[in-house]
Amino acid sequence: MFNLLKMIELVGKKKWGILMYVMDLTGKVAIVTGGARGIGKAIVNALLECGAQVAVIDLAPSPESLHEKILYFQADITESSIVNGYVDQTVKHFGRLDILVNNAGISSMDYVVDIKEEDWDRVLDVNAKSVYLWSQAVAQYLIKQGQGGKIINIASQAGKNGYRLMGSYVASKHAVMGFTKVMALELAKHAINVNAVCPGIVETDMKRSERVIGGQLRGLNAHAIEMEDISQVPLGRTAKPEDVANVVIFLTSRFSDYMTGQGVNVTGGMTMS
Template sequence: MIALDFSGQTAVVSGGLQGIGKAIADLLHIGGANVVVGDIAVVKPERDRRYVVQPCDVASRTDAQALITTAREVFGGVDILVNSCGVSAMSPVDAMQERDWQRILDVNVKGLSYLSEAAIRIMKTQRAGRIINIASQAGKNGYRLMGQYVASKHAVLGLTRVMAIELAQHNILVNAVCPGIVETEMKWRERQQGAALRGLTADDIYAEDCSQVLLGRTAQPLDVANVVAFLASPLASYMTGQAINVTGGMTMH
């Protein structure tokens, strides 16, 4: 774990109750940031001195705006936005379902845009901000049975680059993180679904995953959170429009 000081800053993290998003929210909070977490899985909103959790379906522009409004009203602004929320589906390219297309694009692409546009309004007035989009190595490569997810993550990288170009003049830095194979509930669900479609077991898929990583292991959520914290820190003050791999060497471009 890296040690960075985010005292006095406010971070908004979507999808912050599970997986990569939770690791990011926890790490920024440990580093001193005020944290506002939005997640569709929230049963009961929570609020303490430096940590707020509220329901948020990022596919709803109203929900996205409400999350950013909470950060402004409770903590006075938004310094860091981490778009970590994401969904996936698995199917051959000739059997992709309309309901999956709709949800994946609504969450992975439009949801990211909704949260970003609300945060950008505040960041422009502050003349400073960091937006960090959780993309995927699937934004750079193609993977069997994941056409819709791959398409959405390519779109995330495209949006990241355009946002970086447009917002640099306002001192708002926009970067993406491209995780590889990360041990989350979503990943295990994908393994089970992929195994069923390929006539394998989830353990077979796990072994296949590990065999593709130069470092010989898949990632933990904290591996990704550490890179997000770097991009949110002064150490990355001369970086924008980048797509940083966290793949153990699996993707190198």
């Protein structure tokens, strides 16, 4: 129900203002994989702004100073033996669980004829296998909890298209898209919505590294690749991590309750299907 006094209070206190009011996640608990940097960090910050409590899983060491609503685990998300334990610890610490954001991802660049088996395996493990591991563990808990929930997978426009030098990455993100659809079908009866977000070119450390490596493979410098990237975006700029986080917040909120099995493009118009 619309509460004008609450909205005015939130507008005065939070930088997100009205958005924080309509996307209020107070009392909700989320797990975010790969939440220490880039898109993941932006997602964590957005969840906190909207009132959620967040468990962050990342390979990076815990920051010295943590927000009071963050529970931090330094861990390899592809290790199946630790997943259920960290889900249990999150529930024990916060008292419940409502949201999973499978964000962690890596890339490896090479021509198909030169892809190394170890690179292929690592990309598929981090980008696809981890989605299966964490989704399975969280879904089992959400079903037991009996109050529905939201699972959001960070895929990519590479989950819908093919891109040179990114064979393993493209394969992994297509896997994420397929698994998202299967989960959406199977978990719908439990009121668990499962959707994917498909970012385009996002300004992160990983993207900057890709420009260097891709440029070397193509005989170009990183700046030339950056200009090429921008030229492909109809809106005239590449994305900020916050552009992706905004869409994730919508998918975690009650306003997406009738959406499931979708791959939402956040590409500035690069991908329109």
